[in-house]
Amino acid sequence: MAIDNNMMEELALLAKFPSKSLHQGLKLHKDADPQLLAAAERLFNKGVIDSVDGGYLTDLGHDLREHLDKLSLALK
Secondary structure, three states: OOOOHHHHHHHHHHHHOOOOOOOOOEEOOOOOOHHHHHHHHHHHHOOOEEEOOEEEEOHHHHHHHHHHHHHHHHHO
């Protein structure tokens, strides 16, 4: 499986979400980097986050964030 630029941007945004709390999220402003906003929209459309401008991780998002942490640890 190849990781394309869109997926890298989505993973980078996912990594910005707090991993230790279910009650913290992110808010992306309208003047944020267009690639970041596009990544957020794609994650929203995939059901990973609950708002097109960030918001909170869904259950799927929490699972993916946990897997991302494990992957990061394994590759260090």
